Amino acid sequence: MRVLDTHMHLGECLVFGLNIREEELVDYLNKYDVVVIIQPFPGAPDPVKVHDKIYELSIRYRGRVFGLASINPFFSQELITKELDRVLNQLGFVGIKLHTAGHSISPLNPRALPLFETAKKHRVPLMIHTGPGSFSDPALVASRAEEYPDVKIVLAHAGFGIYANTALWLAKKYDNIYLETSWSYIYDLQAFLNAVPDKVVFGTDLIENIPVEYAKLNALKVSEDIKEKFLYLNAKKIFKLSI
Numbered sequence: 001m002r003v004l005d006t007h008m009h010l011g012e013c014l015v016f017g018l019n020i021r022e023e024e025l026v027d028y029l030n031k032y033d034v035v036v037i038i039q040p041f042p043g044a045p046d047p048v049k050v051h052d053k054i055y056e057l058s059i060r061y062r063g064r065v066f067g068l069a070s071i072n073p074f075f076s077q078e079l080i081t082k083e084l085d086r087v088l089n090q091l092g093f094v095g096i097k098l099h100t101a102g103h104s105i106s107p108l109n110p111r112a113l114p115l116f117e118t119a120k121k122h123r124v125p126l127m128i129h130t131g132p133g134s135f136s137d138p139a140l141v142a143s144r145a146e147e148y149p150d151v152k153i154v155l156a157h158a159g160f161g162i163y164a165n166t167a168l169w170l171a172k173k174y175d176n177i178y179l180e181t182s183w184s185y186i187y188d189l190q191a192f193l194n195a196v197p198d199k200v201v202f203g204t205d206l207i208e209n210i211p212v213e214y215a216k217l218n219a220l221k222v223s224e225d226i227k228e229k230f231l232y233l234n235a236k237k238i239f240k241l242s243i
Contacts, residue, residue, distance in 0.1 A: 001227065003032065003231045004034070004232045005034050005036045005037065005204050008038050009039055009205070009206070010053060010054055011053065012041065012043070014044075015041070018206070020206070020207055022057070024207045025038065025057065029064060032210070034064075035232075036065055037095070038066070038067060040054075041102070042102020048071075051091065055067060055092075058091075066093070067093035068097055069096045071084065074103065085118070094239045095125040096119050099129045100128060102129065107128060107135070108140055116147075116148050120148055124239075125178075126153050130158065131160020131161070132160055136160075138159050141153060141155065141170065148176070158179040158180060159188075164184065171195075171200075180200075180203045182203035186220070193226055217230075217231070
C-alpha cells in the first residue's frame with residue numbers, strides 16, 4: 001500500500017531548536033518507499049534557501065518529493081508574495097504553511113491574509129498548525145474557512161490531542177477543512193477515521209516520529225479501504241498530485 005506523508009521538514013529551526021538533514025530524509029525515502037511533502041521549519045534562518053533545497057530533492061526524487069512553502073508572515077509583503085509566487089509557479093510546490101505557533105500569528109491576523117489569498121489564487125491547500133502554542137486553537141480557523149470556501153485548509157496535527165474534538169467538529173462542519181494527524185492520540189485518530197474518512201491525511205512531522213506514526217497506524221482497527229484513503233488517496237486528491 002502506497003504512503004504519502006504530508007508533513008515533513010528539512011533544515012534548521014531556530015524557534016524549536018531542531019534540525020533535519022538531507023541525508024536523514026533520503027534514508028526515510030529509501031527505507032519506507034514513501035512519497036513526502038516537505039516544508040521548511042518556521043524558524044528556518046533562510047526559508048528561501050530551504051525552498052531551493054526541497055526543489056533540488058524533488059528533481060532527484062521526481063514523483064516522490066514535493067514542496068510545501070513556509071515563510072514568516074511578518075516578513076515584508078513584497079518578499080512573501082514574490083517567494084510564494086516563485087515556488088508555486090516555477091518550482092511546482094503544492095501548498096503553503098501557516099505556522100501559528102512558530103511564527104506567533106493568529107489566522108485572524110491581517111498579516112496572515114496574503115497566505116490565504118495566495119492559496120486561493122494558485123488553488124493550493126493551506127496547512128495551518130494547530131494544537132500547542134499561541135494562536136493554535138483550530139477554532140480560530142472557522143471564520144477564515146467561511147471567508148475562503150475555495151481554499152482547502154489542512155489542520156496540521158488535527159488539534160494535537162488538546163483540541164482534537166474541535167478539529168473534528170470543524171472537519172465535519174466545513175467542506176474545505178481537512179485533518180493531518182501527526183502527534184494525534186491513537187484514539188483520536190480512530191475517531192477521525194470513523195467520522196470523516198475522506199478528510200484525514202497521514203503525516204509524521206519529524207524523523208524521530210516516523211516509527212511512532214506507523215506504529216499507530218498498524219494498531220488501528222480500520223478496513224484496508226480506509227487505510228488506503230488515509231495513507232495515500234485523500235492526500236493525493238487534496239494536494240492534486242499526479243502520481
